[in-house]
Amino acid sequence: MVVSTNPAGNVMESTGRLLDVDRITRSLDLATSLGATYAEIRLVSETTNSASLKDGKLERAIPGQEIGVTLRVLADGAWGVHSTSDISSISDQIESTTRLARAVAARHSSSSDAIALAEVPIIQDEMHWRSVKDVRDTDLDTRIEMMTAIDAEAKDDERIVATSTGWLDEHIQTELLTSEGMDRVWSFQRSLINGMVTAREGSDVVSYRMRNGGEGGLEVIEKADLGAMGREARLSAIRLLSAERAPSGKMPLVADRDLTGVYIHEALGHPCEADLVQAGDSCLEGKLGQKIGSDMVTVVDDPTMRGGYGCYPIDDEGVDTREKRLIVNGVLTEYLNHRETAHKFSLDPNGGARAQDGLHHPLVRMSNTVIKGGTHNDLDELIEDIEHGIYACGSRGGQVDTGRGSFQFAAQEAWLIENGSITRPVKDVSVSGMTLQILKDVDGLTKDSRLAAPGFCGKGQTVPVGDGGPLMRIREALVG
Amino acid sequence: MILIPDDAVERLLESCASIGAACEAAGISSWEVFANQGYGHSLDFEAGRISMASGGGDGGFGLRVVEDGRYGYAHLVDPRGAARAISEAIGIARRSPSIPGFELPASEESKSVGGMLDKRILDIGPEDLLNQGDQVLARVTELDSRAVAVGGGIGVGATAGAILTSNGIEDGGIFSSHGIGVHISIDEDDQLTSSYEGDSSRKLLEDPLSSVDKAIHWSQVTRDKVPGGETEDCPVLMTSDGFAPLFSMVVPTAVKGERMVRGESLWAGMLGQQVLAPHLSLVDDRRMEGGTSSGSRDGEGVPTTTRTLVDSGRLLDQIWSTRDAAQQVAEGRIDSAASTGSASRGGHTSPPGCGCGDMILSSSDRVMSRDGLIEEMGEGYVIHSVMGAHTANPTSGDFSVTTSTILRVEGGQVVGALSQAGFSGNMAKALNGRVILGNQRAKQGSYSSGSMHVPDVLLMDGLRVNPA
Numbered sequence: 001m002v003v004s005t006n007p008a009g010n011v012m013e014s015t016g017r018l019l020d021v022d023r024i025t026r027s028l029d030l031a032t033s034l035g036a037t038y039a040e041i042r043l044v045s046e047t048t049n050s051a052s053l054k055d056g057k058l059e060r061a062i063p064g065q066e067i068g069v070t071l072r073v074l075a076d077g078a079w080g081v082h083s084t085s086d087i088s089s090i091s092d093q094i095e096s097t098t099r100l101a102r103a104v105a106a107r108h109s110s111s112s113d114a115i116a117l118a119e120v121p122i123i124q125d126e127m128h129w130r131s132v133k134d135v136r137d138t139d140l141d142t143r144i145e146m147m148t149a150i151d152a153e154a155k156d157d158e159r160i161v162a163t164s165t166g167w168l169d170e171h172i173q174t175e176l177l178t179s180e181g182m183d184r185v186w187s188f189q190r191s192l193i194n195g196m197v198t199a200r201e202g203s204d205v206v207s208y209r210m211r212n213g214g215e216g217g218l219e220v221i222e223k224a225d226l227g228a229m230g231r232e233a234r235l236s237a238i239r240l241l242s243a244e245r246a247p248s249g250k251m252p253l254v255a256d257r258d259l260t261g262v263y264i265h266e267a268l269g270h271p272c273e274a275d276l277v278q279a280g281d282s283c284l285e286g287k288l289g290q291k292i293g294s295d296m297v298t299v300v301d302d303p304t305m306r307g308g309y310g311c312y313p314i315d316d317e318g319v320d321t322r323e324k325r326l327i328v329n330g331v332l333t334e335y336l337n338h339r340e341t342a343h344k345f346s347l348d349p350n351g352g353a354r355a356q357d358g359l360h361h362p363l364v365r366m367s368n369t370v371i372k373g374g375t376h377n378d379l380d381e382l383i384e385d386i387e388h389g390i391y392a393c394g395s396r397g398g399q400v401d402t403g404r405g406s407f408q409f410a411a412q413e414a415w416l417i418e419n420g421s422i423t424r425p426v427k428d429v430s431v432s433g434m435t436l437q438i439l440k441d442v443d444g445l446t447k448d449s450r451l452a453a454p455g456f457c458g459k460g461q462t463v464p465v466g467d468g469g470p471l472m473r474i475r476e477a478l479v480g
Numbered sequence: 481m482i483l484i485p486d487d488a489v490e491r492l493l494e495s496c497a498s499i500g501a502a503c504e505a506a507g508i509s510s511w512e513v514f515a516n517q518g519y520g521h522s523l524d525f526e527a528g529r530i531s532m533a534s535g536g537g538d539g540g541f542g543l544r545v546v547e548d549g550r551y552g553y554a555h556l557v558d559p560r561g562a563a564r565a566i567s568e569a570i571g572i573a574r575r576s577p578s579i580p581g582f583e584l585p586a587s588e589e590s591k592s593v594g595g596m597l598d599k600r601i602l603d604i605g606p607e608d609l610l611n612q613g614d615q616v617l618a619r620v621t622e623l624d625s626r627a628v629a630v631g632g633g634i635g636v637g638a639t640a641g642a643i644l645t646s647n648g649i650e651d652g653g654i655f656s657s658h659g660i661g662v663h664i665s666i667d668e669d670d671q672l673t674s675s676y677e678g679d680s681s682r683k684l685l686e687d688p689l690s691s692v693d694k695a696i697h698w699s700q701v702t703r704d705k706v707p708g709g710e711t712e713d714c715p716v717l718m719t720s721d722g723f724a725p726l727f728s729m730v731v732p733t734a735v736k737g738e739r740m741v742r743g744e745s746l747w748a749g750m751l752g753q754q755v756l757a758p759h760l761s762l763v764d765d766r767r768m769e770g771g772t773s774s775g776s777r778d779g780e781g782v783p784t785t786t787r788t789l790v791d792s793g794r795l796l797d798q799i800w801s802t803r804d805a806a807q808q809v810a811e812g813r814i815d816s817a818a819s820t821g822s823a824s825r826g827g828h829t830s831p832p833g834c835g836c837g838d839m840i841l842s843s844s845d846r847v848m849s850r851d852g853l854i855e856e857m858g859e860g861y862v863i864h865s866v867m868g869a870h871t872a873n874p875t876s877g878d879f880s881v882t883t884s885t886i887l888r889v890e891g892g893q894v895v896g897a898l899s900q901a902g903f904s905g906n907m908a909k910a911l912n913g914r915v916i917l918g919n920q921r922a923k924q925g926s927y928s929s930g931s932m933h934v935p936d937v938l939l940m941d942g943l944r945v946n947p948a
Binding site for chain 1: 576
């Protein structure tokens with residue numbers, strides 16, 4: 001193993017340690033003296049500010065400071081975990097957590113069940129991603145002003161009966177100490193603004209929501225065209241009032257960037273998570289190196305894509321992050337992994353371990369997941385030879401059954417495509433399919449690929465993610 | 481007790497008092513401190529084994545201050561940080577709009593609700609939980625040698641909660657929980673079927689293995705595939721597992737008074753009118769014995785109630801928190817409104833908002849067994865679980881989801897399973913059409929919108945099934 005100190009040029013000044021390094025080091029030594037093969041203590045402190053307006057008036061503003069610390073012990077090939085918001089007590093849990101791990105291990109029937117970790121460079125450093133405008137310096141008036149900019153445009157129609165806007169900014173600092181000698185501290189920030197409008201006409205009532213944000217401070221929100229966000233949400237909601245119910249059946253589908261992102265997150269990203277592969281719950285088990293998509297499909301997951309909502313500089317096992325090329329020209333080339341699954345599948349650790357906060361243990365998670373661009377110039381080129389299909393925009397979220405390989409995602413609004421033209425608006429469009437089929441059915445991508453609106457991903461724990469890509473055409477999708 | 485210190489509530493109340501005293505010292509006369517501290521053990525299943533065991537606890541304090549009808553909120557982990565939290569909360573209050581008539585709730589006597597704590601749970605240690613895990617895995621193998629528990633887990637927990645306000649509300653208690661979730665898959669002959677089932681209770685689960693039995697059953701019955709057929713509008717029998725997530729997305733949101741008067745509810749302007757089929761009733765019970773969303777007081781200390789929201793299909797009532805009621809009256813959207821004891825909290829990090837408790841859907845008409853419902857349906861589908869329930873639109877009631885646990889019914893008999901299908905419709909309209917409820921009411925999980933107690937539901941109109 002390589003031991004390095006402050007290897008990156010990206011090192012900023014320390015923002016102060018909350019863990020007592022000497023005491024924690026002694027505790028980790030105790031764990032190994034009790035027979036643990038590995039032990040770690042990870043502390044996350046979060047300074048957050050959330051706020052919301054309802055109909056343009058301040059509804060709530062919540063400043064918060066939360067701390068969580070998690071001890072993980074690997075003994076006899078099994079994990080024991082203890083999490084608490086009481087930092088001072090964590091060292092007292094070494095013996096009981098080691099015992100817990102051993103009690104789990106005693107139940108494993110074969111040595112193949114034993115968990116081991118892939119080797120990684122042991123690093124001692126600090127890495128702080130500095131924002132241009134630190135969220136901790138942003139005052140409430142500024143937050144209100146930004147949200148008001150959305151609200152003012154969103155409500156400019158008598159059919160808009162309610163508006164709400166929201167704000168969330170976070171400064172997150174993580175400290176990780178391990179029995180292997182890892183001692184890393186890292187921090188970064190995220191900012192998010194969102195809004196929702198409700199439109200009513202007679203008994204018809206619809207809603208539309210929008211979101212913008214990413215890794216960074218106030219500058220992330222300042223770059224957004226907030227007025228346009230409000231205006232587009234209003235216009236979309238008004239359109240939905242008169243939209244017809246979408247047709248059902250199998251038909252060509254063109255997805256905007258938001259939906260392309262959700263599609264690739266649900267249909268491919270989750271089945272690529274190596275902890276699900278290990279659990280026997282992924283349709284991509286045993287398919288590394290195989291062709292699973294059309295030639296034009298190349299997909300990456302990249303936590304270092306600065307500005308994306310799923311960015312992080314170091315993963316929650318202390319592994320440096322990098323771009324992961326999940327599919328290259330239709331061939332499955334890489335799983336997202338953490339140290340446990342990297343060892344299990346004899347892969348290089350690729351920095352995919354993420355925990356929701358200091359009170360949760362790391363799982364294999366996505367970060368910023370995008371499909372690379374294709375060859376089509378624009379939407380017109382994608383739809384010109386579609387006789388009857390759907391152009392779907394904006395995400396209402398999605399879900400996947402990774403084992404079966406089936407997925408679903410829903411659009412906020414959509415249009416019919418008839419004889420190569422976009423015609424009438426339709427509503428309640430959802431799309432479902434099977435991962436191993438629909439990746440082969442991608443038959444058109446525009447050239448320009450970029451991240452779409454930020455999102456959140458739930459897998460027992462919730463983490464922020466970015467996803468996106470170009471506009472995408474699928475030859476045949478199950479709609480409705 | 482193993483799980484939680486004997487004096488957990490007393491400790492929380494002492495800390496609440498110290499924060500309250502700091503508020504008084506800072507010249508704030510109207511304050512509320514909410515606290516919780518949770519402890520628990522859990523284990524995870526993966527690839528047919530127990531993969532991890534964990535334990536721990538967390539908690540904190542939420543401070544709400546009110547000044548001239550304006551409120552501010554801040555949360556903290558350590559009471560020693562009270563000065564900062566007070567300063568932030570009062571700063572926000574002074575920047576917030578004043579709501580005439582908004583004050584923190586007055587102290588009123590409340591009656592306790594039973595079944596919140598099962599002391600047997602407090603004595604469950606990690607080794608006991610691992611033994612339960614062993615039983616689950618043994619049961620899987622016993623029922624079907626092909627089946628594997630690929631995910632899920634078991635957990636026990638106890639949470640101490642307390643509230644203390646400047647108006648004299650002082651209350652606290654311990655709430656226990658026991659839960660299981662098990663994700664079973666059968667992968668054989670190039671066909672994988674799976675099912676996730678779970679159960680939770682404030683009491684020690686009487687039969688935690690029943691979730692295994694159910695998951696195995698659905699993993700087995702969905703293996704016998706029949707061709708998908710054409711898209712059709714047809715009756716659908718939703719099991720409580722499939723129905724509850726969609727119901728929880730749409731109905732609890734619709735009964736919030738604030739959303740009704742702001743026009744955001746699909747039932748806005750319909751008070752007194754028929755909104756559900758004439759034989760259906762909907763009760764929001766915040767006083768259900770052992771109810772996972774029940775208790776003697778709501779999230780801001782107001783005594784809880786049991787409210788009939790819909791009776792014989794007619795919308796009779798709506799739910800309010802103190803601030804929502806004052807705000808909508810002050811803004812002239814409604815002549816009068818008051819707290820219905822319906823304030824909910826997501827924990828100490830968020831101020832109280834309005835929400836449902838234990839919500840019960842019932843029928844005064846005939847109810848039927850599952851087999852009876854299938855026979856009554858004649859032609860249609862049984863849908864057990866859906867993907868994408870969270871994408872349902874709570875404002876309109878529209879949903880469009882996907883299911884992989886769907887059975888085809890012909891001539892009143894199940895003839896086989898589809899591999900996958902789209903399923904769409906409008907939940908509110910379907911519940912206002914031809915509906916027959918099953919005769920077994922089941923609690924189907926707790927959601928952010930409350931805990932749903934619903935039976936199997938046969939919905940006859942306005943639903944579309946779109947086989948893959």
